[in-house]
Amino acid sequence: MGKALIIGAGGVGNVVVHKCCQNPDVFEEILIASRTKSKCDALKEKLDGGRTRIQTAQVNADDAKEVARLINDFRPDVVINVALPYQDLAIMDACLETGVHYLDTANYEPPETAKFEYKWQWAYHDRFKEKGITAVLGCGFDPGVTGVFCAYALKHYFDEIHYIDILDANAGDHGYPFATNFNPEINIREVTAKGRYYEDGQWKETEPLSVKRVYDFPQIGPKNIYLLYHEELESLAKNVPGIKRIRFWMTFSDSYLTHLKVLENVGMTSIKPILFEGKEIIPLQFLKAVLPDPASLGPRTKGKTNIGCIMQGVKDGKPVKYYVYNVCDHQEAYAEVGSQAISYTTGVPAMIGAMMIIKGIWKKPGVYNVEEFDPDPFMEELNKQGLPWYEDFAPALLD
Ligand code: NDP
DSSP states (O other): EEEEEEEEEHHHHHHHHHHTOTTTTTTTEEEEESSSSSHHHHHHHHHSSSEEEEEEEOOTOOOEEEEEEEEHHHOEEEEEEOGGGGGGGHHHHHHHHHHHOOOOOOOOOOOOTTOOOEEEEEEHHHHHHTOOOOEEEBTTTTHHHHHHHHHHHHHHSSSSSEEEEEEEEEBOSSOSSSSSSOHHHHHHHHHSSOEEEEEEEEEEEOOOOEEEEEEEEEEEEEEEEOOOEEEEEHHHHEEEEEEOOEEEEEOHHHHHHHHHHHHHHTTTTOOOOOETEEEEOOOOHHHHHHHHOOGGGGGGGEEEEEEEEEEEEEEEEEEEEEEEEEEEHHEEEEEHHHSSSSHHHHHHHHHHHHHHHHHHOOOEEEEEEEGGHHHHHHHHHHHHOOOOOEEESSOOOOO
């Protein structure tokens, strides 16, 4: 039925490729392209022989012309961008040039500023619309499923949602004193940035990791959670009518935070270039090189993630509370696709989003965030594709 070009063969790319191959009626053919071709070839070797035909290619996705040439050779229906956020604009340029739909899981940030915002990608809206192609932004779990959860709640249970708390808990233990469970550069920058949330029409800033609560998560128990800024807050604050407050919370273990503090104190998380033995290096990139590769955590990580949204609002004039969440087991994910739950919970929604595009269910020329599409077919697929969700109409709330 369809063809997908998958760019990036890291932790998330691995899951996307596995899940596309599990759905050969939708993904007849895929091309896996990344900076290091041997990683694409290794995936092909693992999965060849099924009904999905697999090709591989080397690509520098910072170069829009190179990506456009690849698209023109392969002619996919959709490009699934699971490289790094730095490549988003070059890949969107290539999609525009070739007239092919686009999907990603993280918003663009210029490498030199490390400031992630949707403004650069939203600026492509009119050009995508004129070209008759769709860009789906932020289609992982968070951002991604969290936005779909909000759209689903709004469609079925609320007239207006006033308060949203997005809760991202990882109770997985990989046994290392310190490791990040996805790209360390992106992860550490996200965590060390100032906290920010939206309230009464304004953005409010907090010192990094200074706002803490304890939440008793279904299936994983009580955890410390910290207020962070996360990219879906920007689009949801814009797209959920009547919203009064939206916040994002993530769990961190005490050990993780202690290591992070030390690394920060000695300058290892800095993105300012320094001279090392006559050569310019970026400390955070060097740190990435010495930390365990997130892809290697799969076999070691035990425990579960729980990611979901707690919402409060009104329906027919009556107050409504609603919590919707997914629980994903690291070892079950690993047994199925060879990646831990963080990559799994990102790669499965990316595949489902591409499926929505190929099937013509999510079809709207322009650039959109996931909550701007019909959530029902996506929610149905989550249950079928390994990310079942649960509902609670009387959840504990956060003050
Ligand atoms: P990895 O670092 O494991 O993988 C990134 C892949 O992209 C690697 O294969 C890398 O190649 C490739 N790549 C990097 N630069 C280029 C380039 N210039 N040209 C071609 N390929 C390139 O990251 P993850 O798989 O963990 O994450 C992938 C994306 O998913 C990131 O954008 C991340 O922010 C996002 N993400 C989103 C989440 C969500 O819930 N929405 C959660 C987790 C991640 P090489 O192998 O040579 O390094």
